[in-house]
Amino acid sequence: MANYFNTLPLREKLNQLGVCDFMNSSEFLDGVNALKGKKLVVVGCGAQGLNQGLNLRDSGLDVSYTLRKEAIEGKRDSWKNATENNFKVGTYEELIPTADVVINLTPDKQHTAVVNAIMPLMKEGATLLYSHGFNIVEEGMQIRKDLTVIMVAPKCPGSEVRAEYVRGFGVPTLIAVHPENDPQGKGLAQAKAYCVGTGGHRAGVLKSSFVAEVKSDLMGEQTILCGLLQTGSILSFDKMIEKGIDAGYASKLVQYGVEVITEALKQGGITAMMDRLSNIAKIKAFEISEELKDIMRPLFQKHQDDIMSGEFSRIMMEDWANGDKNLLKWRAETGETAFEKTPAGDVKIGEQEYFDNYTLMVAFVRAGVELAFETMVQAGIKPESAYYESLHETPLIANTIARKKLFEMNRVISDTAEYGCYLFDQACKPLLSDFMKKVDTDLVGKNFNEGKDGAVDNRKLIEVNEAIRSHQVEQIGATLRKAMTAMKAIKTA
Numbered sequence: 120m121a122n123y124f125n126t127l128p129l130r131e132k133l134n135q136l137g138v139c140d141f142m143n144s145s146e147f148l149d150g151v152n153a154l155k156g157k158k159l160v161v162v163g164c165g166a167q168g169l170n171q172g173l174n175l176r177d178s179g180l181d182v183s184y185t186l187r188k189e190a191i192e193g194k195r196d197s198w199k200n201a202t203e204n205n206f207k208v209g210t211y212e213e214l215i216p217t218a219d220v221v222i223n224l225t226p227d228k229q230h231t232a233v234v235n236a237i238m239p240l241m242k243e244g245a246t247l248l249y250s251h252g253f254n255i256v257e258e259g260m261q262i263r264k265d266l267t268v269i270m271v272a273p274k275c276p277g278s279e280v281r282a283e284y285v286r287g288f289g290v291p292t293l294i295a296v297h298p299e300n301d302p303q304g305k306g307l308a309q310a311k312a313y314c315v316g317t318g319g320h321r322a323g324v325l326k327s328s329f330v331a332e333v334k335s336d337l338m339g340e341q342t343i344l345c346g347l348l349q350t351g352s353i354l355s356f357d358k359m360i361e362k363g364i365d366a367g368y369a370s371k372l373v374q375y376g377v378e379v380i381t382e383a384l385k386q387g388g389i390t391a392m393m394d395r396l397s398n399i400a401k402i403k404a405f406e407i408s409e410e411l412k413d414i415m416r417p418l419f420q421k422h423q424d425d426i427m428s429g430e431f432s433r434i435m436m437e438d439w440a441n442g443d444k445n446l447l448k449w450r451a452e453t454g455e456t457a458f459e460k461t462p463a464g465d466v467k468i469g470e471q472e473y474f475d476n477y478t479l480m481v482a483f484v485r486a487g488v489e490l491a492f493e494t495m496v497q498a499g500i501k502p503e504s505a506y507y508e509s510l511h512e513t514p515l516i517a518n519t520i521a522r523k524k525l526f527e528m529n530r531v532i533s534d535t536a537e538y539g540c541y542l543f544d545q546a547c548k549p550l551l552s553d554f555m556k557k558v559d560t561d562l563v564g565k566n567f568n569e570g571k572d573g574a575v576d577n578r579k580l581i582e583v584n585e586a587i588r589s590h591q592v593e594q595i596g597a598t599l600r601k602a603m604t605a606m607k608a609i610k611t612a
């Protein structure tokens with residue numbers, strides 16, 4: 120098999136990268152009807168598998184799980200996830216032949232093996248559904264021509280797909296029909312119904328393509344969403360320890376700070392997040408985030424370039440073939456960091472204190488969101504897609520860090536995202552070493568406003584506010600958030 124994207128002429132590459140239509144809520148009035156009474160069989164019951172299934176069942180759909188024999192016999196976590204939630208579980212032979220829709224929620228590295236195992240068992244004219252396009256686009260998987268192939272991709276970690284649904288909201292979702300596999304023309308209706316079943320229509324849905332989803336998802340997860348949150352958290356914690364800040368305080372500030380800070384981002388964009396700072400802190404955060412953008416821009420561009428060329432997929436698949444050697448090495452190294460090994464202290468930190476004492480993270484988030492958005496758009500990804508993949512998903516990833524640090528983030532996200540996160544982190548830390556040498560506790564650990572009279576140059580403040588508000592991510596974000604009428608504030612620490 121060959122990388123499908125690389126077989127396309129440039130014209131078609133750009134065409135498929137640019138597929139991105141925001142879908143009006145009126146396009147979902149048929150709800151889940153296209154799948155009502157159909158048998159939905161999920162392969163795999165992990166981060167996405169369990170949480171999507173819980174939402175689909177609550178939306179009135181018939182969901183069961185098919186697992187590997189060894190998972191059932193060995194009562195593995197996936198078997199526990201499914202049975203403890205009272206889902207029917209069966210082997211491939213038992214459940215796949217009856218399935219109208221088979222949902223492949225196994226790790227990307229297993230997709231070729233899994234699809235080769237289940238495809239012969241799928242009935243004539245059934246549908247195969249993915250939540251990420253890697254297998255089709257980066258590996259060029261060929262699917263039986265009588266089968267319909269669709270994608271419903273939540274721009275969100277599995278745990279938050281469920282958490283937002285339970286709050287009465289949902290998560291932004293990209294849907295797509297594989298142009299090579301839509302023989303009955305039913306793909307779009309089924310993708311829309313499935314999307315309603317997961318609650319995605321309440322947050323925002325883009326009619327996308329397998330290509331557009333993959334090339335943006337890999338970029339978002341490697342850079343702003345996981346990579347930079349990991350790098351920023353570790354560097355912030357280490358700086359506080361170096362400067363003598365209490366370890367328990369430092370750990371709590373980092374573990375919960377990014378969730379509190381990015382909750383403002385989710386509700387009102389970079390503008391609302393920066394407005395939570397004092398005027399003098401906002402100007403400082405703006406200035407250092409401009410410096411961070413200059414330092415990290417080449418790395419963000421390299422990640423996007425390697426994703427577009429297929430180079431990223433090639434090196435990750437080399438690691439797959441090498442028994443996940445680098446993934447496991449980097450996972451272990453992350454677990455050994457001081458931040459990961461220091462429990463959050465039993466200390467009170469007020470909601471505003473997370474902003475005033477963690478100006479550095481505000482700067483990291485602005486720099487990362489703007490850089491990821493700019494780099495994706497320059498590469499041909501449409502602004503709506505870039506917004507969901509950079510700004511809106513950052514707080515959802517931050518929710519996992521607040522739960523159980525970087526361990527939880529790297530457990531919940533896909534192995535593909537985890538690999539990309541470490542790849543970025545390995546390169547970004549040394550890139551920032553000179554920058555971090557200049558950072559002191561006024562930017563991380565202590566209140567930036569302490570000992571300062573708060574006076575600002577009005578023209579400078581006006582210039583900074585204008586620069587923040589005029590960024591394209593703020594323009595498109597204001598429009599997309601208007602459709603998020605069901606968004607709920609989350610309870611932060």
Ligand SMILES: NC(=O)C1=CN([C@@H]2O[C@H](COP(=O)(O)OP(=O)(O)OC[C@H]3O[C@@H](n4cnc5c(N)ncnc54)[C@H](OP(=O)(O)O)[C@@H]3O)[C@@H](O)[C@H]2O)C=CC1
Nearest residue numbers: 163164165166167190195197224225229251276277532533
């Ligand atoms: N994680 C996330 O938040 C997101 C993931 N995605 C996509 O969703 C898909 C699933 O990812 P994710 O939920 O993270 O996966 P997980 O790693 O959380 O779960 C994988 C599931 O697949 C099973 N599995 C593993 N290997 C095999 C195999 N060879 N054959 C059959 N089943 C197997 C596992 O069960 P067991 O090992 O017990 O057999 C487990 O139930 C991927 O395509 C990913 O890119 C998309 C958006 C976000």
Ligand SMILES: CC(=O)[C@](C)(O)C(=O)O
Nearest residue numbers: 274275276340532533536
């Ligand atoms: C959670 C999500 O959207 C990721 C980061 O793309 C993934 O886990 O693959």
Ligand SMILES: [Mg+2]
Nearest residue numbers: 274275336340
């Ligand atoms: Mg993603």
Ligand SMILES: [Mg+2]
Nearest residue numbers: 336340533536
């Ligand atoms: Mg992903």
